[in-house]
Amino acid sequence: MDVELIQRAIPVLLKGLATTLEIGLVAIVIGFPLGLGFALARLSSNRSLAAFALLYSMVFRGTPLLVQIFIIYFGLGQLQFLRDQTTFWWFFSDGFNCATLAITLNTAAYTSEILRGGLMGIPAGEIEAARACGMSNWLCFRRIRFPLAFRLALPAYTNEITVIVKESSLASTVTVLEITGLAKRLMSETFAVIEVFTLAGLLYLIVNFAVLLVMRSWLEPKLSMHRTASRPVFWFWPHRRRV
Amino acid sequence: MGIALSRLLWEDGWGLSILRGSAVTVMVGVLGMGLGMMFGLLLAAAKWARVPVASQVVDVYTVIVRSVPGLLVVYLIFFGSVEFVARVGTFFGYADEFQSAYSFIVGVVSVGAIAAAYAAEVFRGALDAIHPGQIEAARAVGMQTRKLYTRIIGPQMFRYALPGISNVWQATIKDTSLVSVTGLAELIRVAYIGAGTTRQPLIFFVIAAVVFFVITLFSQAAFGLVERNLNRGVRAV
Numbered sequence: 001m002d003v004e005l006i007q008r009a010i011p012v013l014l015k016g017l018a019t020t021l022e023i024g025l026v027a028i029v030i031g032f033p034l035g036l037g038f039a040l041a042r043l044s045s046n047r048s049l050a051a052f053a054l055l056y057s058m059v060f061r062g063t064p065l066l067v068q069i070f071i072i073y074f075g076l077g078q079l080q081f082l083r084d085q086t087t088f089w090w091f092f093s094d095g096f097n098c099a100t101l102a103i104t105l106n107t108a109a110y111t112s113e114i115l116r117g118g119l120m121g122i123p124a125g126e127i128e129a130a131r132a133c134g135m136s137n138w139l140c141f142r143r144i145r146f147p148l149a150f151r152l153a154l155p156a157y158t159n160e161i162t163v164i165v166k167e168s169s170l171a172s173t174v175t176v177l178e179i180t181g182l183a184k185r186l187m188s189e190t191f192a193v194i195e196v197f198t199l200a201g202l203l204y205l206i207v208n209f210a211v212l213l214v215m216r217s218w219l220e221p222k223l224s225m226h227r228t229a230s231r232p233v234f235w236f237w238p239h240r241r242r243v
Numbered sequence: 244m245g246i247a248l249s250r251l252l253w254e255d256g257w258g259l260s261i262l263r264g265s266a267v268t269v270m271v272g273v274l275g276m277g278l279g280m281m282f283g284l285l286l287a288a289a290k291w292a293r294v295p296v297a298s299q300v301v302d303v304y305t306v307i308v309r310s311v312p313g314l315l316v317v318y319l320i321f322f323g324s325v326e327f328v329a330r331v332g333t334f335f336g337y338a339d340e341f342q343s344a345y346s347f348i349v350g351v352v353s354v355g356a357i358a359a360a361y362a363a364e365v366f367r368g369a370l371d372a373i374h375p376g377q378i379e380a381a382r383a384v385g386m387q388t389r390k391l392y393t394r395i396i397g398p399q400m401f402r403y404a405l406p407g408i409s410n411v412w413q414a415t416i417k418d419t420s421l422v423s424v425t426g427l428a429e430l431i432r433v434a435y436i437g438a439g440t441t442r443q444p445l446i447f448f449v450i451a452a453v454v455f456f457v458i459t460l461f462s463q464a465a466f467g468l469v470e471r472n473l474n475r476g477v478r479a480v
Contacts, residue, residue, distance in 0.1 A: 058456075059452075059456065062455065062456045062459040062460065063417070063452040063455045063456050063459075064417040064418075064420035064431070064455055065417075066420040066421065066423070066431060067420065067431065067434075067448055067451050067452045067455060068452070070431070070434075070435070070438075070444070070448045070451075071444075071445065071448045071449060071452065074438055074444035074445075074448065075438075075444045075445035075448050075449065076445070077444070078442075078443060078444055078445040079445070162310070166310075166311070166312040166313070167312070168312075169312035169313075169314045169315060170312075170314060170421075172314070173314075173424065179315075180312055180314050180315050180318070183315060183318065184318050184322075187318055187319075187322040188322060191322065191326065193319060193322045193323040194319075194323070197315065197318070197319040197323075200311075200315055201307065201310075201311045201315065204310060204311050204312065204315070205307075205310050205311070208310050
């Protein structure tokens with residue numbers, strides 16, 4: 001253990017943490033509504049809309065995120081009509097934008113599956129009751145379907161957030177210097193592999209721990225307060241890998 | 244478009260390279276998965292049997308590997324061993340041969356290390372799902388320990404574990420893409436090189452995506468078949 005090296009590595013990796021959080025935040029803020037849209041499309045009675053949502057989810061879940069990032073970063077620049085548009089060119093020439101876009105589209109596919117499960121898990125009687133009260137489609141969605149589905153899907157979505165944090169590491173392959181990218185650079189420069197890995201790993205652990213703490217012991221109990229009379233329990237490190 | 248694509252793939256020989264890269268990807272995936280299942284089973288058994296120190300070690304291992312990005316694990320194993328291997332290779336005078344085999348081994352080991360952590364959780368869940376009465380009954384009819392494992396615990400565990408193992412495999416085959424950062428000529432690396440040489444990145448990466456898509460679709464179907472086969476004789480609820 002080289003103390004001086006660790007002192008040098010910490011501020012570098014903290015700078016990477018900011019980038020990691022930025023990617024994660026954008027991916028969640030845009031990816032969630034997008035995923036909700038795809039989930040509704042999957043369940044809609046319009047056949048072609050449902051088929052499109054199914055295809056989207058299959059393609060994004062069936063290929064590695066790395067390929068998706070490479071297609072957007074390296075591939076789209078090859079298209080002439082994109083290159084002619086200055087705005088597009090400005091957007092796609094930046095590794096950060098491309099990686100964030102890929103991660104957002106990727107998480108939207110997984111989120112759509114999670115929310116679809118939630119929407120399908122609502123008891124039919126609840127919706128019938130809403131209809132019987134004369135609620136319009138939109139009001140029923142806003143007051144009944146979405147809140148119930150969100151609560152059902154929340155544990156799985158919490159898991160998805162921790163996955164997003166980890167997946168943001170792939171942005172380092174297209175020149176973005178977030179935690180993993182900086183860790184790689186430090187490893188190849190100093191060969192203090194174990195020290196750098198430990199520090200970078202700790203940062204990921206802290207972020208995911210914070211996510212789980214907020215979601216599992218605050219949001220989840222808050223949304224089902226009527227059910228649990230007992231005190232909220234913090235489930236330690238439950239995440240599974242999504243597929 | 245069609246003509247340009249066929250020229251790229253057949254006359255310029257990229258088709259063969261992509262095929263070879265796909266083979267390397269599948270090989271890394273299969274070997275890594277085998278390694279992961281082997282160690283995952285050992286870890287799960289240690290956890291299930293509540294072996295004093297080992298089960299805590301298993302906990303620490305699975306928590307660390309599952310909360311850190313796969314790419315970081317690959318970098319740890321790659322940079323952690325690169326110096327050592329180069330020294331050994333030069334010592335025996337096979338530096339070049341060592342180098343090419345080396346990135347393959349790093350790939351298999353890192354993919355296997357990640358798969359092991361997830362497989363351990365799956366197997367542990369499956370072991371926990373076996374009804375204790377089954378084991379008691381086996382003991383009551385006088386089964387030896389070995390027979391108990393091969394006839395009662397083993398078959399039931401695999402049946403319970405199969406859906407989870409299918410998930411681990413789907414994630415593992417996609418994780419092989421991370422190994423491309425070590426320079427191993429698997430599918431993504433070949434596509435990357437092809438994209439750079441021909442200046443046609445879109446085609447190459449889309450082809451790579453299609454190959455992965457076909458692999459995942461195919462393995463999904465295969466696992467479905469195996470699952471149906473293992474569950475024959477089980478009453479559907």
